Amino acid sequence: MIEIRGLNAFYSDSHILHGVDLTIATGARVALLGRNGAGKSTFLKSLTNAGPTTTGEIRWNGQNLAGTSSFERARLGMAFVPEDRRILSDLTVFENLKMAWSGLPPSKRMDSPEKVLAQFPMLVPIRDRAGGLLSGGQQQMLALARAAVANPSLMLLDEPTEGLAPVIVEQLVRDVLQICERSRCSMLLCEQSIWFSRRCTEFVHLIDSGCIVFSGTWEQFDRADDQRNRHLGVS
Numbered sequence: 001m002i003e004i005r006g007l008n009a010f011y012s013d014s015h016i017l018h019g020v021d022l023t024i025a026t027g028a029r030v031a032l033l034g035r036n037g038a039g040k041s042t043f044l045k046s047l048t049n050a051g052p053t054t055t056g057e058i059r060w061n062g063q064n065l066a067g068t069s070s071f072e073r074a075r076l077g078m079a080f081v082p083e084d085r086r087i088l089s090d091l092t093v094f095e096n097l098k099m100a101w102s103g104l105p106p107s108k109r110m111d112s113p114e115k116v117l118a119q120f121p122m123l124v125p126i127r128d129r130a131g132g133l134l135s136g137g138q139q140q141m142l143a144l145a146r147a148a149v150a151n152p153s154l155m156l157l158d159e160p161t162e163g164l165a166p167v168i169v170e171q172l173v174r175d176v177l178q179i180c181e182r183s184r185c186s187m188l189l190c191e192q193s194i195w196f197s198r199r200c201t202e203f204v205h206l207i208d209s210g211c212i213v214f215s216g217t218w219e220q221f222d223r224a225d226d227q228r229n230r231h232l233g234v235s
Contacts, residue, residue: 001026001186007056009046016042017210029187031197034207040190044156048080077153085143089132093123100146110151120145137168148179155187161196173199
């Protein structure tokens with residue numbers, strides 16, 4: 001589905017990503033682990049053309065995405081759930097979903113906002129509450145539901161568990177897997193939580209200082225004691 005070759009990313013004179021190679025097959029669920037500042041968010045923003053200057057190659061189903069805008073990549077099927085969620089604070093939960101749905105081309109309008117909302121039981125009782133009045137967990141659920149409305153081919157999640165209570169994180173696992181199953185989409189999850197990542201994905205990459213330092217299955221990751229200790233500081 002998406003192939004990244006030799007990706008470099010820059011913010012002005014700061015070189016953040018260094019020759020990153022990564023492939024996500026159709027239907028695959030992939031985790032990108034790393035400490036704060038390792039380059040995870042920059043990688044997602046590079047894929048969606050949402051900030052950094054990049055060199056290298058990003059191919060979507062064989063199509064080179066060089067020169068394509070953020071909205072064009074979204075219309076191809078990328079759904080980005082950013083770390084800060086970007087909820088429209090003056091709109092209600094339902095209005096946030098309806099706004100996302102309204103921006104889709106007709107060919108992508110599958111489930112209605114009402115149907116998507118019903119798939120997130122936590123959001124149903126608060127459908128008329130303003131986005132700015134939601135808790136962190138409620139905002140994260142809404143950000144996921146907004147991605148689900150887009151009927152994505154590739155869902156990009158940036159640190160979705162940050163600051164959330166354990167019970168919300170457990171629900172988040174179920175909701176993420178439900179979206180992947182219903183939309184039959186691929187997923188790239190950028191996270192620090194190994195527990196959450198392990199339950200949501202099949203493959204794992206480890207990034208440190210803007211370079212991929214490990215790639216493999218979770219079974220291979222469990223055997224990679226040296227890489228875990230050196231780049232994550234866990235045993």
